[in-house]
Amino acid sequence: MQCPNCHKNSSKVIDSRPTDEGRTIRRRRECENCGYRFTTFERVEQTPLLVIKNDGTREPFDREKILRGVAAAAQKRPVTSEQLDELVDHVENEIRKQGVSEISSKEIGKLVMNELVNVDDVAYIRFASIYRQFQDISGFMKTMKDIMG
Secondary structure, X not given: XXXXXXXXXXXXXXXXXXXXXXXXXXXXXXXXXOOOEXXXXXXXXXXXXXXXXXXXXXXXXXXXXXXXXXXXXXXXXXXXXXXXXXXXXXXXXXHHHHOOOEEEHHHHHHHHHHHHOOOOHHHHHHHHHHHOOOOOHHHHHHHHHHHHO
């Protein structure tokens, strides 16, 4: 593996451990050239998954896009990056369990909301306000009441 510091292709694994419920291997590496230590993650390559957008176009599934969306919703909230990573992992795992090769962006949004409501109420409302595209305050208030009671 190429060292991110000196760019030589000589590194050795110092430590390996499973993460993400055994679906990912975290490896701690050390460059044999400069001694720089860095972390890599190894996961099984999944079959390609396409997202069907609202306009009917298709694009490859991008977990980073979901992560950016929930991170924006959770901005300035007491939510850790680990919680957000775990949330996105749960969403992706749920999609993969369905065994589909295509999924709608609306379905992904529902899965994200099902997870986000358990993480932070304010982040949930922020995400819902974009996902559900409220046309007026009554739809927003209904969502607020659903959460509160």
